[in-house]
Amino acid sequence: MTSVNNLFEFIKGIAPIEDTAIIWVIAVAIPALIVFLVMAVNALIAVYFERKVSAFMQDRLGPMEVGIFGFKGGRKFWGGIGQTLADAIKLLTKEDIIPADADRKVMIFAPFFIFLAPFLTFIALPLYENVIVSNFNIGILYILAVSSVGVIGVILAGWASNNKWSVYGAMRAAAQMISYEIPIALSLMLAIIVVGSLQINDIVQWQADNRWFILHSPFAFIAFFIYFVSVVAETNRTPFDIPEAESELVAGWMTEFSGFRWALFFLSEYANMLIVSVVATMVFLGGWLSPFEIVNMPGFDLPQPFLAFFTNSVTGPMWVLLKVSFLIFVMMWFRWTFPRLRVDQLMYLCWKVFIPFALANVVFVSIWELIF
Amino acid sequence: MNTEYLKELGIIKGDEMILNMGPQHPSTHGVLRLKIHTDGEIISFIEPHLGYLHRCFEKHCENLSYEQCIPYTDRCDYLAAMHMNHGFVMGVEKLMGIELPERVEYIRIIIAELQRIASHLMAVGTFGLDVGGITPFTWCFRDRERVLDLFEYLCGARLLYNYMWVGGVSHDLPKDFIKRTTEFLDYFETQIPEYNQILTGNKIFIERTADVGVIPADVALNYGLTGPNLRASGHSYDLRKEEPYSIYDRFDFDVVVGEGTHGTLGDCWDRYYVRILEMYESIKIIRQAMADIPNGDVHEAIPKKVKPPKGDIYTRYESARGELGFYIKSNGKNIPSRVKMRSPAFASLSALNEMAEGWMMSDVITILGSLDIVLGEIDR
Secondary structure: OOOOHHHHHHHHOOOOOOHHHHHHHHHHHHHHHHHHHHHHHHHHHHHHHHHHHHHHHOOOOOOOOOOOOEEEOOOOOOOOOOHHHHHHHHHOOOOOOOOOOOHHHHHHHHHHHHHHHHHHHHHOOOOOOOOOOOOOOOHHHHHHHHHHHHHHHHHHHHHHOOOOOHHHHHHHHHHHHHHHHHHHHHHHHHHHHHOOOOOOHHHHHHHHHHOOOOHHHHHHHHHHHHHHHHHHOOOOOOOOOHHHHHHHHHHHHOOOHHHHHHHHHHHHHHHHHHHHHHHHHOOOOOOOOOHHHHOOOOEEEEOOOHHHHOOOOHHHHHHHHHHHHHHHHHHHHHHHHOOOOHHHHHHHHHHHHHHHHHHHHHHHHHHHHHHH | OHHHHHHHHOOOOOOOOOEEOOOOOOOOOOOOEEEEEOOOOOOEEEEOOOOOOOOHHHHOOOOOOHHHHHHHHHHHOOOOHHHHHHHHHHHHHHHHHOOOHHHHHHHHHHHHHHHHHHHHHHHHHOOOOOOOOOOOHHHHHHHHHHHHHHHHHOOOOHHHHHHHHHHOEOOOOOOOOHHHOOOOOOHHHHEEEHHHHHHHHHHHHHHHHHOOOOHHHHHHHHHOHHHHHHHOOOOOOHHHHHHHOOOHHOOOOOOOOOOOOOOOOHHHHHHHHHHHHHHHHHHHHHHHHHHHHOOOOOOOOOOOOOOOOOOOHHHHHHOOOOOEEEEEEEEEOOOOOOEEOHHHHHHHHHHHHHOOOOOOEEEEEEEEHHHOOOOHHHHH
């Protein structure tokens, strides 16, 4: 029984509506709205977080002036807490510029295509055991498939802009995103081979019964490494931000976009960061399981009440949030300390390093499973 | 990864695309326009188009008195304005045969070397930005800020100083200047290893810059490259040693040359690292100069009227970007009859096509950044 079905039954039970079609629309619209809100709030917080992290690394203060609801924070760390909200409002009220020579229809359509990918991905993405829009049995396969839809939007955006820099950015992005999907899929394959299920809930359940997947075998550890570096490339962030390299391509495929359309790019970039971090957390880092559970080995027992406190359904989402935040922080850490790779070095890394290693990983983990 | 591999790729030739980079582009270091012929990502030919920042410096000088020319030299190389002042003023002084007080010479050298640090910091920082690292840039700017603070304390200006006058300097060193400079140098010496940590030794940075844009010493000489760009190719040539102007012969410092540590001699990494090492040498010179600076009046030798006798002169000066030359012709009036400036960055830029041919789009930015050009000086 999936969550949308549950919602459908629930609405049918309480609402005095006869027409089932209307109830279906409502049952689908509510989760859609929630997903959109999650994406928007995530972008608001992540952008603020990123600006503060970068400021911290660069000996600056970051946003300090804009407050919210009369709360400003002064010269404390959380000063300027309303900055991203103000930026969002500014973006939404900006003029929407479409160049005269651009392909109008495609240019209007492309940002929504890019936005669609993370939006649809959220359907199969659990944030906690049952906090999921629809829990179907091909979860990971669906996530991988849908998140690659964004590439089409990127190519459309670059081509429609009718700008050489945009085309450069779009072509680089397409090559990069398609290439890096292979090592990502291959490293997630390990979990699927071991657990025998594509459903994220099952994978976390396996980790609850055994141990965190990252500790499963040396190969799982390598797979996590490959996965994490590849998703940084997949989300086009430094050191792999070649498609939008601002010192080379101005802003890559986003150059000609402004206002709301550009805000959609921004929203999807940060949503993608959230998605890949959540998947990494669920598949490799034990999802909502407490890190104290892996300490709880024979001869090294933690007191039961202590353990119970850290593993219940209240603290579970907290662990997800903490792990995801840490992974996002690491991505930002990369961004503000590393220079950028060149496009051929990026392809070298993918095709000649990651894919062979990931393939070997799949073989070795199968052998490992046969032996142990 | 070497050039040959990329040239082999270039054999599969599609249609050429002409890409117009600049004059408004984030990393052309000013208003430079590059017309790039590309085959996909690979560059076949680069044509620099200049003149977007041309302000007729040389022609202006023909209508201005010598003192009035000095602020114009500031605006040529705005990142090393003290060097431009110094170079021009030296020429006029030689033309007039002015003997400078010892103190003025020492002050000028301290200031010039501080300016070299500031300029190299800018070069290193923006080079980091060009290859994609944003943090080194802000760190370099943080420290450059302290040099500018010193200059502000010295003469009130932070970028365009008009500090060096014919026969002297505009202000004597303020009371605490030596102390504050010593503090800065002590602090700055601990900062350079930090740049090395975040940028110089970074694997990605080395991948991006080593072996890229190699220019051998003989080719560099043919193009007239000077300064750090030439020294990075392994040719030891520094005007401060070769033809010691001012009082550079009294100080003990080394000429830094490139060694090809991570790749071929004369690649982008060498050009970058020579600048890092030169900052150490500048620190050495400043420390020595501050140790034995004599007392005296800095305005003593300033002439009432700057009116050089008939004649002409060419002075050479080792600016942060290379050999800066001023040809000044006087016909006995208080305005020069002709001023011509030899711009080191202009020569560097002329070698861009030689270096970038066969490399990729991203490498053009790297090579351009490693040359450390300033458009104000190229266009004049």
